[in-house]
Amino acid sequence: MSQGPSQHLPTVGKSVPRADGTPKVIGTARYVDDLPAMPGELHGATVRSPVPRGILKSIRFDPNFDWSDITIVTAEDVPLNTVALIAEDQPVLAARHINHAYEPIVLLACADKRRVLLAKNAVSLDIEALPTVLDVHESLKNTHTVWGTDNIQKRYLITKGRADTEDSVSAIDAVLAECEVRVSGSYSSHHQEQLYIEPQGVVAWWDESGVHATGSLQCPFYVHKAFLKTFGEQPSRIHITQAVTGGGFGGKEEYPSIIALHAALLSKKSGKPVRMIYDRKEDIEATTKRHPAFCEIETGCDKDGKLRAIKMRVLMDGGAYLTLTPVVLSRGALHASGAYEWEHARIEALALATNTPPNGAFRGFGAPQTIWAIERHIDKVAAVLGMDPLELKRKNILKLGSVTATGQVLHTSVAGVECLEKARAVSEYDRRRKAYSEKQGRIARGIGAAVFMHGAGFTGSGERYLKGKAAVDLLPGGRLRIRTASTDIGQGTETVFRQIVSDAAQVPLSDVDFAVPCTTHVPDSGPTVASRTVMVVGSIVEAAAREVGDRVRKEQQASGGTFAEAADRLLAREGEVTSLLQYSPPSYIQWDDQHYRGDAYPCFAWACFIAEVEVDRETFEVTVTNFWSATDVGRAINPTQCRGQIEGGALQAIGWALFEELVWDKGIIKNPRMTNYIVPTALDAPPFHTVLVEEPFSFGPGGGAKGIGELPMDGGAPAVAAAVEHALGIPMDDLPLTPERLFARSASGAQT
Amino acid sequence: MNLTLTINGTVHHVEASPTARLLDVLRGPLGLTGSKEGCGEGECGACTVLLDGDPVNACLVLVGQCEGRSILTVEGLAHGQTLSPLQQAFVGHGGAQCGICTPGMLISAHAYEKSTKSLVTLRESIAGNICRCTGYQRIVDSITQAEHEDRVQTFGTVGS
Ligand code: FES
Ligand code: FES
Numbered sequence: 001m002s003q004g005p006s007q008h009l010p011t012v013g014k015s016v017p018r019a020d021g022t023p024k025v026i027g028t029a030r031y032v033d034d035l036p037a038m039p040g041e042l043h044g045a046t047v048r049s050p051v052p053r054g055i056l057k058s059i060r061f062d063p064n065f066d067w068s069d070i071t072i073v074t075a076e077d078v079p080l081n082t083v084a085l086i087a088e089d090q091p092v093l094a095a096r097h098i099n100h101a102y103e104p105i106v107l108l109a110c111a112d113k114r115r116v117l118l119a120k121n122a123v124s125l126d127i128e129a130l131p132t133v134l135d136v137h138e139s140l141k142n143t144h145t146v147w148g149t150d151n152i153q154k155r156y157l158i159t160k161g162r163a164d165t166e167d168s169v170s171a172i173d174a175v176l177a178e179c180e181v182r183v184s185g186s187y188s189s190h191h192q193e194q195l196y197i198e199p200q201g202v203v204a205w206w207d208e209s210g211v212h213a214t215g216s217l218q219c220p221f222y223v224h225k226a227f228l229k230t231f232g233e234q235p236s237r238i239h240i241t242q243a244v245t246g247g248g249f250g251g252k253e254e255y256p257s258i259i260a261l262h263a264a265l266l267s268k269k270s271g272k273p274v275r276m277i278y279d280r281k282e283d284i285e286a287t288t289k290r291h292p293a294f295c296e297i298e299t300g301c302d303k304d305g306k307l308r309a310i311k312m313r314v315l316m317d318g319g320a321y322l323t324l325t326p327v328v329l330s331r332g333a334l335h336a337s338g339a340y341e342w343e344h345a346r347i348e349a350l351a352l353a354t355n356t357p358p359n360g361a362f363r364g365f366g367a368p369q370t371i372w373a374i375e376r377h378i379d380k381v382a383a384v385l386g387m388d389p390l391e392l393k394r395k396n397i398l399k400l401g402s403v404t405a406t407g408q409v410l411h412t413s414v415a416g417v418e419c420l421e422k423a424r425a426v427s428e429y430d431r432r433r434k435a436y437s438e439k440q441g442r443i444a445r446g447i448g449a450a451v452f453m454h455g456a457g458f459t460g461s462g463e464r465y466l467k468g469k470a471a472v473d474l475l476p477g478g479r480l481r482i483r484t485a486s487t488d489i490g491q492g493t494e495t496v497f498r499q500i501v502s503d504a505a506q507v508p509l510s511d512v513d514f515a516v517p518c519t520t521h522v523p524d525s526g527p528t529v530a531s532r533t534v535m536v537v538g539s540i541v542e543a544a545a546r547e548v549g550d551r552v553r554k555e556q557q558a559s560g561g562t563f564a565e566a567a568d569r570l571l572a573r574e575g576e577v578t579s580l581l582q583y584s585p586p587s588y589i590q591w592d593d594q595h596y597r598g599d600a601y602p603c604f605a606w607a608c609f610i611a612e613v614e615v616d617r618e619t620f621e622v623t624v625t626n627f628w629s630a631t632d633v634g635r636a637i638n639p640t641q642c643r644g645q646i647e648g649g650a651l652q653a654i655g656w657a658l659f660e661e662l663v664w665d666k667g668i669i670k671n672p673r674m675t676n677y678i679v680p681t682a683l684d685a686p687p688f689h690t691v692l693v694e695e696p697f698s699f700g701p702g703g704g705a706k707g708i709g710e711l712p713m714d715g716g717a718p719a720v721a722a723a724v725e726h727a728l729g730i731p732m733d734d735l736p737l738t739p740e741r742l743f744a745r746s747a748s749g750a751q752t
Numbered sequence: 753m754n755l756t757l758t759i760n761g762t763v764h765h766v767e768a769s770p771t772a773r774l775l776d777v778l779r780g781p782l783g784l785t786g787s788k789e790g791c792g793e794g795e796c797g798a799c800t801v802l803l804d805g806d807p808v809n810a811c812l813v814l815v816g817q818c819e820g821r822s823i824l825t826v827e828g829l830a831h832g833q834t835l836s837p838l839q840q841a842f843v844g845h846g847g848a849q850c851g852i853c854t855p856g857m858l859i860s861a862h863a864y865e866k867s868t869k870s871l872v873t874l875r876e877s878i879a880g881n882i883c884r885c886t887g888y889q890r891i892v893d894s895i896t897q898a899e900h901e902d903r904v905q906t907f908g909t910v911g912s
Contacts, residue, residue: 021843024851027786027826034785197790198852246852490850640846647887674795688889
């Protein structure tokens with residue numbers, strides 16, 4: 001039975017067990033491919049382009065194949081052939097122009113799963129190949145225009161100090177020329193596959209109430225929007241539901257719209273439910289990946305290490321279509337100057353189109369790429385100055401009152417120094433740094449650090465435009481139900497939201513339910529992205545829960561009884577007791593979208609990661625032997641889950657740094673399998689020593705929580721590279737740090 | 753072909769082609785969708801089950817090979833309505849996030865608990881199970897915690 005306020009024990013700050021844990025450990029959690037087959041259900045499959053660019057001349061269906069039970073969908077069957085996202089450049093199915101390998105062209109469905117695969121082989125495509133553009137440097141030259149008029153998908157310019165003038169290039173060059181010490185370098189990072197262990201999948205069907213899709217997805221309202229556009233149905237006739245989702249990391253942010261559209265098209269044509277589940281190869285080949293990035297940096301500082309000016313150019317590879325590239329590029333640009341204060345800055349960022357599958361959302365969203373560059377660069381500056389890199393970072397780190405490159409004055413929740421000092425102490429960085437600098441044998445040891453921050457929530461005025469909503473309902477017996485489109489894709493939303501509601505309404509945790517995210521039943525909370533779920537949507541949920549709890553208690557005070565009795569009376573009288581609220585961002589946020597100036601984010605989460613490695617000097621194999629981190633989360637609502645986020649993100653970054661590499665040959669992926677796209681196993685993972693720092697953000701829920709979903713992806717790679725540099729004396733500026741590349745770099749005599 | 757398999761302690765007769773993958777028979781006709789498919793080629797471990805006590809990838813085993821043998825899947829780990837200490841630890845100590853690797857991970861961890869520990873380390877025993885979410889630390893901690901609870905239950909006190 002529900003208890004009154006006096007008995008409530010706070011749950012925020014406690015590592016309560018995972019709310020969705022039990023079904024997951026007994027095997028009853030239903031992921032999309034576990035959903036029972038619907039009557040008459042068909043299996044869908046996709047015929048894709050084998051070439052990266054060309055003109056589709058014809059599609060040939062083998063006359064010797066029995067097509068009688070196969071449903072066929074081509075571009076002609078698509079009511080409005082565009083995938084609704086930022087731009088409308090991407091077709092649902094290619095009609096004539098093919099812009100990347102694996103671009104979908106024909107959809108097939110059949111009740112017999114084996115026959116649909118045979119049918120796939122019976123389709124042949126006549127494509128006239130066109131010249132391709134496969135990397136950003138080529139794209140920038142615009143010898144072949146593959147997107148818009150100049151291949152440039154987006155450009156941002158951030159200027160500060162003397163560079164904040166019309167001719168910002170001359171101005172920043174002049175400042176740099178005056179600096180005592182100038183250092184320049186270029187740094188690159190590569191594609192990364194999200195490799196969620198559950199591949200993309202969806203089941204779609206039509207009935208008298210409209211169109212339905214249930215799938216593995218992060219953002220049900222993205223799919224809703226895509227259906228609205230392509231099918232032109234009424235919003236109320238589109239029903240998108242999230243199934244239990246086996247990881248996303250951004251990979252299930254925008255892509256599910258495409259697979260859901262495909263399944264729904266097949267279903268519309270066949271009149272039957274259609275299940276589409278990608279196998280691993282198709283998932284790696286066709287879906288989005290992390291944008292590769294190339295950064296050129298020139299900085300100036302004083303001899304004592306005081307950083308003065310930065311000039312930076314970022315080129316990101318957007319792939320064939322725009323998808324979310326402008327937003328990824330924005331976040332990359334806004335994190336490009338790192339966790340440091342610069343008096344003068346000019347940061348130019350460009351996204352360029354190539355004939356490769358569109359790159360898209362992946363945890364960190366552009367920031368890991370630019371933080372890789374700036375952290376490597378600061379390490380280089382330290383080497384030039386003969387200073388310890390962490391000391392140099394300590395000297396220049398942003399503090400309370402500092403001004404970022406966009407002119408944002410940091411006046412709240414700043415914990416860079418604290419994270420740095422805590423990580424430094426717990427890792428015994430100074431002692432190890434000294435010890436490992438001694439001459440070593442075949443196995444060389446090293447230790448290195450990365451310091452960084454990550455903006456939580458949408459950029460600038462994003463949240464103001466988005467108007468995210470969430471609701472809390474009162475249920476019989478005094479239970480509460482959370483309704484939000486923020487999905488739990490493994491990161492623990494269900495658990496943490498329950499904790500927030502339990503404390504805000506002062507009801508036991510076991511009395512709080514979490515509604516299945518379905519667009520028909522939950523309000524649009526905005527997408528599950530950008531480290532915004534806890535900080536932004538969590539704060540709406542908190543306010544709504546407080547409101548509902550207060551109403552029940554008011555009733556209790558007026559007419560007595562328990563919380564449950566008062567709730568039932570209220571429900572009997574009013575029919576429905578719900579608080580549906582909309583997010584209002586802190587009023588201090590001022591953002592100029594035109595000039596990219598102002599408060600880029602309401603606040604930042606901070607971290608310092610320290611990696612210890614062993615490198616075999618003969619095989620150049622790198623083993624991460626220890627990993628320490630201190631991460632400021634604002635307020636740890638569930639410390640165990642916070643640690644899980646930090647460690648999981650850090651290991652993805654370690655994988656990106658050391659093992660993960662997509663091998664391309666003329667726009668084709670040569671290793672689209674788990675056998676040859678290598679992610680870390682338990683033996684590759686270091687022991688993690690994770691310290692949580694709590695520097696509350698007063699607008700965050702639970703007493704000041706900030707978003708931390710993406711932050712841990714930002715610092716792992718540069719920390720590992722710094723440790724490798726310490727061990728071998730080889731400064732690696734390009735990812736990944738595979739043995740082959742380390743060997744090549746050492747053979748080329750690049751030792752410092 | 754009619755096959756006889758003992759699954760989670762119960763004898764089942766199932767009609768299937770002997771060349772069907774064990775994973776498909778478990779997930780299809782037997783309705784045991786706890787075992788997952790992450791790669792279909794023996795790399796991810798999401799489909800791990802025990803075949804006569806040994807961990808195997810059900811995506812690589814043909815059901816014909818299982819005739820008359822016994823199979824343990826994630827659905828067989830709980831004791832009735834009570835979670836095993838291992839399952840409890842995964843729920844309480846961050847061993848499961850998205851949960852898609854969890855069934856296979858639990859089976860490998862269960863095999864490890866029953867193994868001669870001097871021959872294989874905990875991390876080795878789960879090295880065939882890829883988890884993309886956790887970084888493995890909470891999984892290792894969950895398994896260690898479960899071992900500890902097991903000892904407490906067996907001896908009624910924390911062993912010293
Ligand atoms: S599905 Fe069997 S190992 Fe991946
Ligand atoms: S919990 Fe998601 S893959 Fe392991």
